[in-house]
Amino acid sequence: MSFEQIRTEDKQRALGELREVKELFASRGWFPGTSGNLSVRVGDYSPQQFQFAITASGKDKTVHTPEDYLFVDQSGKACEATSLKPSAETLIHCEIYRLTGAGAIFHIHSVFNNVISEYFWDRKSVPVDGVELIKGFNLWEEEKHIDIPIVSNFAHIPSIVPEITERIVHEIPGILLRKHGIYAWGANAFEAKRHLEAFEFIFEYVYRLELLKRGV
């Protein structure tokens, strides 16, 4: 399906969802210093061909402007003529869509996700035991253990991608970039938001529990 074949109302819906999520996450302080990026996929999907709306690069995501989003294809190329630049991290979105077929991907930087990614860097994953909120990932097993993958961060974004390709696991709808932030995804914007909120809850829980264990 080409970009032109995608219905205007579907494109408008994606932009509306991005605007809503952006405003909510901004109210939580989840976009410090212009960080973070959000995307919602539109139209039909195959791993070889898809399109999505994504936040433009370097914008203050706490304000709304007419130049907040653009549409790109599976290689990160703009679908329409525009002076806007897609997020510098668009290639990460492309790879996550290619691997998972997700409908939306949200990325934020927080102190908790940064601290936790560094604290558990030696084991390359965050261990989580029996926390109720993993039900937010549709994991309903009693006292389930999960490991949230952590990958290396590089200034050169294409260098981050191969480790993401290697480490994404079907059960866990997110991945942590070391001292950078969390990427969370879902079948649609509602689910990706739920997953992101569950990750952030878990990171704060793990952080506070570690402090208590250490008597800090």
Ligand SMILES: CSCCC(=O)C(=O)COP(=O)(O)O
């Ligand atoms: C200013 S934070 C550094 C870039 C980053 O990590 C990020 O999430 C925002 O980049 P974008 O190009 O999407 O604005």
Ligand SMILES: [Zn+2]
């Ligand atoms: Zn980032």
